[in-house]
Amino acid sequence: MLLLPSLADACMVCTGGNTEASQWAFIWTTAFMSVLPPLMIGGLVWWIRRLARQRAEQDARAEAVLDPTP
Amino acid sequence: MVTRRHAHIHVVSESHHEPLVPNAVMGMLIFVVTEAMLFGGLISAFNIVRAGALEWPPPGQPRLPFETTAINTVALLASGVLLYIASRRYPKDPDSAKLPLLAAMLLGLFFVAFQGYEWATMLSQGLTLLSSTHGSFFYLIVGIHGLHALAALAVLVSAWHRIQRGWMAQSRLAAAEVFWYFVVGVWPVLWLVVYR
Numbered sequence: 186m187l188l189l190p191s192l193a194d195a196c197m198v199c200t201g202g203n204t205e206a207s208q209w210a211f212i213w214t215t216a217f218m219s220v221l222p223p224l225m226i227g228g229l230v231w232w233i234r235r236l237a238r239q240r241a242e243q244d245a246r247a248e249a250v251l252d253p254t255p
Numbered sequence: 256m257v258t259r260r261h262a263h264i265h266v267v268s269e270s271h272h273e274p275l276v277p278n279a280v281m282g283m284l285i286f287v288v289t290e291a292m293l294f295g296g297l298i299s300a301f302n303i304v305r306a307g308a309l310e311w312p313p314p315g316q317p318r319l320p321f322e323t324t325a326i327n328t329v330a331l332l333a334s335g336v337l338l339y340i341a342s343r344r345y346p347k348d349p350d351s352a353k354l355p356l357l358a359a360m361l362l363g364l365f366f367v368a369f370q371g372y373e374w375a376t377m378l379s380q381g382l383t384l385l386s387s388t389h390g391s392f393f394y395l396i397v398g399i400h401g402l403h404a405l406a407a408l409a410v411l412v413s414a415w416h417r418i419q420r421g422w423m424a425q426s427r428l429a430a431a432e433v434f435w436y437f438v439v440g441v442w443p444v445l446w447l448v449v450y451r
Binding site for chain 2: 209215221225229233236
């Protein structure tokens with residue numbers, strides 16, 4: 186920016202956003218970018234927890250087969 | 256029993272010493288999450304610029320080939336389905352996975368080649384990287400996706416080579432799948448947002 190200050194003209198926050206369509210675009214894209222990381226990471230965590238539960242169930246079944254005594 | 260060690264989310268069962276999610280797959284998933292944010296940012300920037308434009312495409316710029324790119328989209332989706340079939344067959348009979356994997360790779364190659372042909376057409380019609388924001392975004396977004404497609408194709412080719420030699424670990428195939436499914440999954444979004 187110090188070397189090429191004219192690039193700041195490309196900033197949509199500074200030079201655009203004065204129409205209703207622009208304002209809604211900012212709102213929707215901000216919401217989209219805010220929701221995307223927790224959605225992906227949350228999905229990943231949910232999936233890992235599901236695998237852990239499935240493995241725990243498998244282990245419990247295996248232990249029951251090996252040691253059927255109550 | 257499931258234990259957690261230190262600060263790592265490394266869930267290991269007492270009776271199993273391999274991680275729940277293979278390292279290759281976890282690494283690829285983390286990479287995919289970061290690349291998803293990259294594409295999210297690009298699509299967001301594109302939408303904001305387009306919303307602020309009086310006319311889109313800008314005057315004097317060609318309309319993007321939404322309909323013909325549907326062929327490319329179908330080819331890429333089909334490659335995803337074929338890769339899924341290959342991955343389901345591989346654990347039971349590795350040899351039976353070769354043909355669908357090869358078909359998936361060929362369709363991926365067709366996709367990249369067709370994109371190149373489209374680019375040449377667009378360039379001849381006056382849509383260049385510097386001709387307008389429309390051109391800049393088109394080549395940037397589709398180009399970055401193309402680079403990802405090429406990288407994912409290289410990973411598939413490596414997988415194919417390993418299967419041929421009988422060296423292929425299931426986890427490595429799964430990691431290759433994750434990358435290809437990402438490339439396949441992102442494309443319809445880009446097609447609907449950028450080409451429309």
